[in-house]
Amino acid sequence: MGDAVPSQPAAPAVTEAAFSSPPQPASSSEYITVLAHFHRAEIGRMAGWRDRIDRTSNWAITGVGAMLSLSLSTPNSHHGMLLFTMLLVLLFLVIEARRYRFFDVYRRRVRLIERDYFAPLLLGEEPSEPDWARRLGISLRTPVLQVSLRTAMSRRLRRNYIWIFTMVLLAWILKLATPRLQDDAAARNVVSSLREAVDGAALGFIPGWLVVALVCCFYVWIIAIAYLPTEAEPEDRHGNAHV
DSSP states (O other), rough: OOOOOOOOOOOOOOOGEEEEEEHOOOSSSHHHHHHHHHHHHHHHHHHHHHHHHHHHHHHHHHHHHHHHHHHHOOOOOOOOHHHHHHHHHHHHHHHHHHHHHHHHHHHHHHHHHHHIIIIIHTTTTOOTTTHHHHHHHHHHOOOOOOOOOHHHHHHIOOOOIEEEEHHHHHHHHHHSSSSSTSSSSOOOOOOOOOHHHTTTBBBBBBBBBHHHHHHHHHHHHHHHHSSOOOOOOOHHHHTSSSS
8 A cells, every 4th residue: 555645634624703893992002003003104105195296397398398498499380389388288297286186185194194193292281172083083984085186287277387377478489570580590580560470370270369369368378277365274374384
């Protein structure tokens, strides 16, 4: 007869206890340790989304710089290139506003811990909102975007993008006023009237006055988004630090 095959040890029985929740902090020191690690983790997530926001701004600035250089340095380049640049900057603004909404979720959590736990701790005061821990737990259980897309666009416009749109608009006006800029150093082809500049704004079969009207409406809309009142936090109302 052959050698007997050794029996394999039986697998341990899987009990319901193996799937139980991890133990809750049993002392104040354990609670502080958990809170400190959570605070550090939220700062990391907030910094990651802030890096994404800055990256989009860098893309917008780089793209606008390239388009302005190409348009203003080439005498025969069409002014429509600058109109396309306006739409490109708008696309970057929408992307950045969406990223800002996610960044704001983690920023609020970090500010909640700092304002209602660390600040009273260091100042020797009671928390201004005793239920801050419950609010933090609700945010973790059901994360909700706290600012609208319009508010996010307004904040990013006021910080960066209003200046980018202004530079593109000035370049477009310069292109219409001097269609063949740098074509001849001795004699530059400059428009002699406003009507000539407006006529030069035509795009194919679209008349120049309609293009100018659309650009004016676009910039009125941008200014309205940037500066008309939106929902504000207490930290925003007095000009305190905010991104």
